Amino acid sequence: MAPVSDALDMAVRMSADSENPPASPPSAPGSSSTNIDISERVLVSKLRRRDPVAFELFVRTHQDRVYDFCVRMVTDREEAFDLTQEIFFAVHQNLEKFRADSKLTTWIFRIAKNHCLNRLKYLKRRGRGRSEEFGEVNELSIFNSVGAQARPDDVLSAQADRKFVHLAIAQLDEDQRVLVVLRDVEGLSYEEIMEITELAEGTVKSRLHRAREKLAGILAKLESSFADRRE
């Protein structure tokens, strides 16, 4: 990840030097947000000009985050693989429509969210004909897979926690899942989430709260049935 982002930074800086001579005096050291804005603007203009090198670096820089978001949303790796392709394809096709008043990441997440919600609707209509993944894993299979071999207790419990989290996320409503994933898994700020979901701050916080409470309830239920089975 680091070499790619370094390369991207370097490419962006080089093009900024060669194509856009600074119109204003250079910003003071430490004003990193200005630097990010400038480099993002340069990157966006390169992407709009369909620069293949810039697009490749852009894909390599953001693919893990987008893929991770899709896996959490659709709870299926194969679907997430297809979705991530479609999202980047949509980004490539719609770069002209990107208004530079929001961050590029926020814009990608908005496209990703819409694609994921559409796909979930489609899968629901189709009766979810997908590969076996977290969403379709039942409690019994989790107990079997986690408790299958004798392992040290902490490894076992960490593994169980991870599976329970996957299962709990999959049991949330789509709108709740979006908020939980954006905030707690992807670590986005409330401002970014407001832009992506087009909801007011109060609504985001109260829906997020309800989603977390529901998730905590599901986790508690799963853990207690897991503990019962182990006894």
Place this chain on the structure above:
Amino acid sequence: MTAVRRELSKSEVELLFVEAVDGALADADVARFQEQLASDSELKARYDSYQRAVNLLRAEPRQKAPDALASVILRRTRRRRSVMQSLRLHEMHFNRVPAEVFIPLLLAAAVALFLMTASP
């Protein structure tokens, strides 16, 4: 003197939980919140399970994109780019001679051909 405690409203709980988990509570509110938790075991249990759920989510390892993903995306966009380029090229050639010039020229050529073949 004992402080009079009142039940927190639903929206107060929401805000306190969200801000406490984010570490965004002001110092005065932290003390008030801790006091509330100490005096209300049900609220404390709710908050503990809430906080634990959030911590588990935040500790989740990221799913790494499969190695083939970037190349698949790039291949698709490259294919699209070349299709678009050929379309543009085609359009450019087609538009080089406008229809209002091309059609009379074509007619003139047809008439000339007819005259040439018809003449003895």
